[in-house]
Amino acid sequence: MTEPVMPTYARLPVAFERGAGAWLWDAQDKRYFDAISGVAVCSLGHAHPAVARAISEQARTLVHTSNLYRIDLQEQLAAELCRLSGLDNAFFCNSGAEANEAALKIARRYGHSRSIAAPAVIVMDGSFHGRTLATLSATGNPKVQDGFEPLVGGFVRVPYGDAAAVSAVDDPNVVAILVEPVQGEGGVRVPSSDYLPALRRLCDERGWLLMLDEVQTGLGRTGAWFGFRHHDILPDVMTLAKALGNGVPIGACLARGAASEMLTAGKHASTFGGNPLACRAALTVLETLREEHLIERAAELGQRLLTDLREKLAGHPRVTDIRGKGLMIGIELDAPCADLVAKGLEQGFLINVTADRTLRLLPPFILSDDETLYLRDGIARLVADYTAGR
Numbered sequence: 222m223t224e225p226v227m228p229t230y231a232r233l234p235v236a237f238e239r240g241a242g243a244w245l246w247d248a249q250d251k252r253y254f255d256a257i258s259g260v261a262v263c264s265l266g267h268a269h270p271a272v273a274r275a276i277s278e279q280a281r282t283l284v285h286t287s288n289l290y291r292i293d294l295q296e297q298l299a300a301e302l303c304r305l306s307g308l309d310n311a312f313f314c315n316s317g318a319e320a321n322e323a324a325l326k327i328a329r330r331y332g333h334s335r336s337i338a339a340p341a342v343i344v345m346d347g348s349f350h351g352r353t354l355a356t357l358s359a360t361g362n363p364k365v366q367d368g369f370e371p372l373v374g375g376f377v378r379v380p381y382g383d384a385a386a387v388s389a390v391d392d393p394n395v396v397a398i399l400v401e402p403v404q405g406e407g408g409v410r411v412p413s414s415d416y417l418p419a420l421r422r423l424c425d426e427r428g429w430l431l432m433l434d435e436v437q438t439g440l441g442r443t444g445a446w447f448g449f450r451h452h453d454i455l456p457d458v459m460t461l462a463k464a465l466g467n468g469v470p471i472g473a474c475l476a477r478g479a480a481s482e483m484l485t486a487g488k489h490a491s492t493f494g495g496n497p498l499a500c501r502a503a504l505t506v507l508e509t510l511r512e513e514h515l516i517e518r519a520a521e522l523g524q525r526l527l528t529d530l531r532e533k534l535a536g537h538p539r540v541t542d543i544r545g546k547g548l549m550i551g552i553e554l555d556a557p558c559a560d561l562v563a564k565g566l567e568q569g570f571l572i573n574v575t576a577d578r579t580l581r582l583l584p585p586f587i588l589s590d591d592e593t594l595y596l597r598d599g600i601a602r603l604v605a606d607y608t609a610g611r
């Protein structure tokens with residue numbers, strides 16, 4: 222019999238009934254430590270009281286009116302994101318893929334404004350930008366693209382982390398670079414600290430837009446408000462989603478300078494984008510991150526976890542690398558390890574494996590010191606047990 226839900230996910234055999242902070246409970250009341258935060262979404266943990274209060278109040282006041290009218294909360298959220306990022310304006314949508322679609326449309330319009338009839342965007346090997354046709358075409362993973370040909374054209378692909386490869390692109394149609402400050406789905410790849418500044422310089426020299434996909438890295442995940450904040454640069458375009466609503470779907474595409482003038486009336490739209498409910502959730506997330514000093518906490522906990530995990534797993538023959546930035550941590554093994562996820566589940570840890578052999582941790586920022594130690598010890602034990610005798 223056909224299952225009513227399309228089988229687009231190979232789901233684990235567990236469903237959760239409730240959550241609080243870093244913890245989730247299943248129907249048997251078994252408790253799990255959520256070390257993946259709904260894939261970098263619930264940075265404030267589950268059922269955060271401030272977010273719960275804000276969305277229930279907003280649901281009783283006004284959920285949706287459409288973008289045919291001014292939306293006060295949307296204007297407030299745009300102003301706050303611009304203030305935090307240094308960019309000029311924002312378009313709101315409902316997901317990361319949609320935010321990247323907006324960025325790609327900005328790049329196309331920017332190209333046409335400069336009389337380039339077939340504008341192209343430089344994208345990276347190993348990248349992930351979403352599952353819509355344009356964003357899967359931009360994505361640097363053949364598995365994501367397989368079976369969806371013909372792909373959307375206008376992408377030039379280069380290796381990640383290699384500014385010289387970008388500099389070597391000699392194509393008059395190029396108008397922009399789309400890049401993640403740290404590759405998430407690509408295996409928690411942290412480029413060298415001169416990479417983004419070098420891309421910024423190239424964009425300045427050649428009149429290209431620097432478009433940062435901060436869907437995963439944004440809003441504190443790397444220990445700064447945005448991944449680019451670790452450097453003294455500004456992007457022309459930045460996309461956000463995931464953590465922006467702590468689980469309430471919302472995405473944003475921010476732009477600056479010429480890029481901020483490309484999406485004029487009639488050029489882009491979203492029925493739900495930036496509705497009062499989603500914006501109220503996002504404003505509360507930003508306020509909570511600031512008031513509870515959670516970005517600083519993410520930086521501190523991330524550094525502590527990275528150091529401790531390196532120490533605990535030092536000399537382990539099957540662990541080839543432990544890397545990360547903030548609370549975005551990858552433990553790379555010497556062989557594919559997708560089944561580690563089920564082992565983690567058995568032991569009460571929700572983790573993820575990306576790029577075949579990298580165990581990925583994306584825990585919430587609200588962890589107590591004791592919870593951080595619990596996570597560290599549990600993950601070190603899990604990896605040691607899993608690799609023993611292999």
Ligand SMILES: Cc1ncc(COP(=O)(O)O)c(C=O)c1O
Pocket residue numbers: 260315316317318319321349350351352401405406434435436437438462463
């Ligand atoms: C860097 C990046 N961009 C885009 C996306 C797509 O976001 P969404 O699933 O909300 O469309 C993801 C999702 O994992 C991502 O990590």
